[in-house]
Amino acid sequence: MASIPSDRSKAITRRKVRVIAKIRGFTDTHAEFPANSGASTTPRFSVNKPNGEASESVTIFFPAQSGSCKEYCDVDYCYDQHEDNDLIFSREIKPLIFEVFEGCNPTIIACGGRLSGKTYLIQGSDGKPGLATLAVSKILSMADQTRNSITISFYEVYQEHVHDLLDPKQPVVSILEDKGKIQHKGLSQVPIRSIAEFYRLYFSGSSSCKSGQKPAIELPRRSHRGLVVNVLSSAENSDTRLVGKMNFVDLAGYEDGRRKSTDGINLVESAKINKSIYAMYNVIYSLNANERHVPYRESKITHMLKDSFDGMNRILLFTCLNPSSCQDSVYMLSLASRSCRGINRVVTGFTKEAKSMTRPMVPSSQKNGPPASVPTTVKKKHTASQVHFSKKKDNVMASTMKGRKLFDEGSRQTQSEKAISLEDIDSADEPLVQEEGKCIPNVTNLTVLSEVEAFSLPTSNMVKTTIPNKDVFMASKVCLHGGDITPSPRASSSTNGASFTEQVHSMDKENQSSLVDKVISPPLSARLRELSNNLKSLWSSTPLHIKLLEENDASSYGQVCTEIVEPKTPIMDWSIVNEGWDVANVHSPWETLSMRNSGMKNSIVQDYLKFLNTADKEDLKRLKGIGEKRATSILELREESSEPFKSLDDLKEVGLSAKQIKGMMKKEVAELFN
């Protein structure tokens, strides 16, 4: 077996996330066409490795059929079709196993288009063990010698719900965060002592529907699957136990939402899957760029892995390439390449102190081994307003986020998909114990070798819109439910030949223009007026009595409308209002608003936040309760953070609690209507 060339091991330490491509091996149908025979019609990726196996960066050239106007991209390394899991294991995974025994949490992720060999790589196939299987076998043999105990957890993330695959009932697992620490409430940790036990749990204990283990009756479903291998070891002269874990993540296959899905999966489901894949890339980009804020919360899978991604833990991102579906493969590969391109930060000084910072300890009370299942004690607190707020928040934030992302889900979605996402943006299904703390990476052990290359990030090409009003939301919803969804002209034109690279360029252009927008900001008065108009329109609208479609209007049935309906202030039917709502009991505009649904209040909060995110000092000072000092602090906080304020809690750092701000807003609203 080949040993790791010294240059290669250096390369492994170069970046937080190492991006590796793997061209899918020959399946039975391709077996008769060896790579160099030229007999196969399957398009081929070609790879240039300047220093052979020791190359620190390799170039992958796309096949002509890829549909990309770009011809190649660079990644850290690429394994060819004939290079199998054993070789990848010995070169890439083995070095990480030693780190697990020292308390680190490396993560191996497989991503790529449909049928690109992700499951084959991670899990393996009949008689051919995958990376996880090989790793567990090695870990078990090492644990035998060191008297460590091993447990595994196996989960599935399906439509942003986490399920425990080792529990026959497959209960939903809650992801909780307490003081930056992630807890997987309800996820089993099952002890294993032999590889046979592992096989039983990993292959048959789960209701696996991945290739090779497809149960006959189960419908295929695209989901992310994760295996956690926990190593518990006794630390000498200490009453604590070190915990290291290795994560293996088999992401759902990416599929361009504009094409008809191969397994009949609907558009909304597909958009959700792609959204979480994008979220993973965004996290990886942020980690590689050493950004202060890493958007872990954008998807369940990234939030679950936050603990393992933080600190000095290593991540391997395998981009699997399916030569026969090269458009999706090339797209995924390009994104992976972009997530590390131009970032030359070198992780050095991987010292004991650094490791100890990421090394989680469990109290000695758990010395006898972890429980078979972590009890779920935290009750779900689902309230309608929470869910609503979350939806609104996502929408409004989506419209205000600019520039910093590697890309967003909108970049590959049609207009209609975007509309669907708007109505169906997933809300967090469990309350989180605490808001995510700002992630300040450990920079003491990082050395910047060269400046970060200017890296133009495509901005969100989401429609830049403010949706302050539930009316708009509902109107678009009603129309979309009418029938088929027609792609926008832009989307269809891109399907007819325009490549994703062109889209990326156009996104770059949009980014430029959004920067221009930023420079030429509207006058102060206009922005204050916008805020007050939004507040007024919210106050005066009547969502409780609004009639979107005339009930008796037969002509409206079965009509398909893909247009977003412009918001109009509805005419108040005072007779209805007076019947159901005693106006005389209302004392202030805020109380009036309080009687409406919580979505409206949240819209006001979002408007207020939007204002705080964009206003300059003079504007800020005009707000009730924000003087010179606070305005300066808000501006400083805004400059420091690459993210806009997402919730009122984000302003705690300038000494303003959410309660105080709400009090200030009450005054503001009261003044507007007096």
Ligand SMILES: Nc1ncnc2c1ncn2[C@@H]1O[C@H](COP(=O)(O)OP(=O)(O)OP(=O)(O)O)[C@@H](O)[C@H]1O
């Ligand atoms: N290196 C390889 N050698 C031989 N066959 C392979 C190899 N990689 C993948 N395959 C075969 O290709 C097919 C698809 O592989 P696999 O199921 O791993 O893809 P996937 O990316 O996980 O699919 P999905 O999109 O459903 O998640 C399987 O039949 C698998 O056995």
